[in-house]
Amino acid sequence: MFQAWRNLYSKSDNVKAYSLLSPALFLIILVMLIPMALMLSFSSFTQVSMMEIDFTPTVQRYIDFFEKSLLVSLLIKSVKISFIVTLITLLTAYPVCYYIAFYVKKNKMLWLVLLTLPFWTSYLLRVFSWKIILGTKGVFNSTLLGAGIISEPLTFLMYSEEAVIITLTHAWAAFALLPLYVSLEKIDFSYIEAARDLGLSKFEVFWKVTFPLSLPGVIGAILIIFIPTVGDYVTPALIGGTEGRMLSNMIQAYFGKINNIPLGAASATIMLTTVILITAIVSYTTKRLTQRLS
Amino acid sequence: MNEKNNSLLVYTLIYFGFLYIPVLFLPIFSFNDANYMSFPLAGFTTDHYEEMWSKRNLHKALWASVKVGVVASVVSTAIALLAAKAFVRYKFRGQNVSYGAIMMPFLIPEIILAVSILIIWINLGFPLGLVPVTIGHILFCTPFAMLILIARIEGFDFSLEEASRDLGENAWGTFYRVSLPLYLPGIIAALLLSFIISFDEFILAFFLSGSDATLPMYMWNQMRFVKKLPHVLALGAVIIVFTTFIVLLAFWLRNVGQGKEKQDIAIKL
Numbered sequence: 001m002f003q004a005w006r007n008l009y010s011k012s013d014n015v016k017a018y019s020l021l022s023p024a025l026f027l028i029i030l031v032m033l034i035p036m037a038l039m040l041s042f043s044s045f046t047q048v049s050m051m052e053i054d055f056t057p058t059v060q061r062y063i064d065f066f067e068k069s070l071l072v073s074l075l076i077k078s079v080k081i082s083f084i085v086t087l088i089t090l091l092t093a094y095p096v097c098y099y100i101a102f103y104v105k106k107n108k109m110l111w112l113v114l115l116t117l118p119f120w121t122s123y124l125l126r127v128f129s130w131k132i133i134l135g136t137k138g139v140f141n142s143t144l145l146g147a148g149i150i151s152e153p154l155t156f157l158m159y160s161e162e163a164v165i166i167t168l169t170h171a172w173a174a175f176a177l178l179p180l181y182v183s184l185e186k187i188d189f190s191y192i193e194a195a196r197d198l199g200l201s202k203f204e205v206f207w208k209v210t211f212p213l214s215l216p217g218v219i220g221a222i223l224i225i226f227i228p229t230v231g232d233y234v235t236p237a238l239i240g241g242t243e244g245r246m247l248s249n250m251i252q253a254y255f256g257k258i259n260n261i262p263l264g265a266a267s268a269t270i271m272l273t274t275v276i277l278i279t280a281i282v283s284y285t286t287k288r289l290t291q292r293l294s
Numbered sequence: 295m296n297e298k299n300n301s302l303l304v305y306t307l308i309y310f311g312f313l314y315i316p317v318l319f320l321p322i323f324s325f326n327d328a329n330y331m332s333f334p335l336a337g338f339t340t341d342h343y344e345e346m347w348s349k350r351n352l353h354k355a356l357w358a359s360v361k362v363g364v365v366a367s368v369v370s371t372a373i374a375l376l377a378a379k380a381f382v383r384y385k386f387r388g389q390n391v392s393y394g395a396i397m398m399p400f401l402i403p404e405i406i407l408a409v410s411i412l413i414i415w416i417n418l419g420f421p422l423g424l425v426p427v428t429i430g431h432i433l434f435c436t437p438f439a440m441l442i443l444i445a446r447i448e449g450f451d452f453s454l455e456e457a458s459r460d461l462g463e464n465a466w467g468t469f470y471r472v473s474l475p476l477y478l479p480g481i482i483a484a485l486l487l488s489f490i491i492s493f494d495e496f497i498l499a500f501f502l503s504g505s506d507a508t509l510p511m512y513m514w515n516q517m518r519f520v521k522k523l524p525h526v527l528a529l530g531a532v533i534i535v536f537t538t539f540i541v542l543l544a545f546w547l548r549n550v551g552q553g554k555e556k557q558d559i560a561i562k563l
Contacts, residue, residue: 013384020380023373024396024436031433032399035410042413096309099302113545118313120487120541122494124510125530128517129316132323132331139319139331173313224401231403233497238517248405255409255501265413268406275403 043266061266119174159241183217355512366431374439422504430498435488446480
């Protein structure tokens with residue numbers, strides 16, 4: 001028996017690979033998939049009182065969600081904020097990656113490390129530093145007041161959607177920079193030269209050659225910025241106030257002081273489903289687009 | 295391309311400013327002799343650092359974060375090392391699906407991971423505290439550690455391991471004498487970076503730590519009180535310096551012995 005197992009082991013790459021992968025897959029199943037499945041089933045229960053939950057399955061929590069205009073508007077706002085953040089991050093990071101990939105000759109690695117270094121410092125502290133900048137008595141207001149440009153602090157800077165968008169754009173920059181750089185760096189420069197030799201203008205070369213070839217990086221960046229930021233909690237909680245509140249803040253409240261775990265679970269499920277659907281559509285259309293372009 | 299592009303260079307430098315300047319306000323105001331963070335600066339002081347050092351709860355939170363960070367980084371790096379080897383060494387059925395599954399915690403909003411672990415944990419009747427936080431951190435650090443290790447192991451000559459086996463060394467001996475020394479810089483880089491991720495992680499700790507605050511939880515609790523902000527700034531400045539040092543060390547280690555420029559955490563989604 002043992003010998004048979006050993007023969008099987010030495011023969012099959014599948015068996016070898018999966019025995020190496022088993023701890024990681026166990027981890028994913030036990031700590032992510034099973035808990036998420038449980039969350040899904042909790043979304044079909046009913047919170048009767050503080051400590052008591054009725055376990056009869058119902059879709060009432062999902063009806064509750066869509067009947068509460070606050071929750072629906074927060075979901076829409078979360079998606080909208082993430083969409084804008086993703087777009088701004090991509091647009092602002094692309095030229096930087098383009099520059100490093102095509103114009104920087106020496107020490108590319110150093111440039112890249114320097115670009116991603118701030119991302120490794122605590123997320124909480126990065127968000128907090130924007131509170132210092134945008135606050136009523138913060139850097140921005142005190143400088144403008146001191147210079148005599150304004151006579152009263154600008155209160156709209158903090159606790160607004162715009163504040164949340166700026167902060168998230170800063171906090172997630174590295175997630176756009178890495179995939180964009182990797183995809184631009186891979187582009188074979190002879191394609192670009194060929195396009196130029198064929199008489200295409202700089203603009204045409206970019207739109208017809210460089211940009212389509214960098215699309216995998218663009219899609220990667222969209223995925224890793226859009227999905228997590230829809231569920232961001234820290235930034236809206238610290239910077240957003242009532243204006244910039246997002247769905248996560250309500251989910252936290254359902255698990256915390258409101259204590260309605262089933263409705264919290266339903267909200268989390270709806271949020272996850274929404275982002276997965278949107279990203280599936282986005283990556284599908286971009287893929288189709290790439291096929292047409294090339 | 296041999297041309298220069300000065301407008302792009304200027305833009306890139308401005309972008310660097312956008313990335314770095316906000317973070318630099320923390321250390322600047324941590325030495326400012328005032329309770330409010332506004333210009334002009336009021337004068338130089340190290341009082342906030344002394345105040346920080348005197349907080350006993352902070353010491354407790356620091357110790358909690360170190361414990362969680364060490365366990366989470368060691369366990370996730372071990373799991374990630376095996377997984378990374380499977381992906382680099384073998385072609386197998388369901389490779390992409392497995393890869394996607396292991397990368398999922400990196401993609402799913404953290405709040406979803408946190409509330410689902412919270413639900414299962416309290417329904418199993420276990421108390422909240424550092425144990426569920428550590429478990430959550432292991433899940434969250436593993437994909438990062440795996441990306442770092444894959445980048446490092448790619449191009450590794452696996453025939454060295456086979457040669458060692460053929461020469462009569464057993465599996466453990468081969469790992470210890472051949473693989474480990476070659477993987478070591480990558481392993482240490484993965485350990486350091488997962489430690490930093492765990493050390494700075496907030497959301498999982500927020501939902502799962504109960505009354506056992508980690509360092510980010512401690513800061514969060516203090517941030518609500520204006521009077522306590524200055525020592526949070528001092529603490530933040532120390533954390534930023536410490537994190538930067540560890541991350542630079544990890545980047546340096548990861549590139550040791552790699553002649554050509556290696557792509558950064560190549561995100562293969």
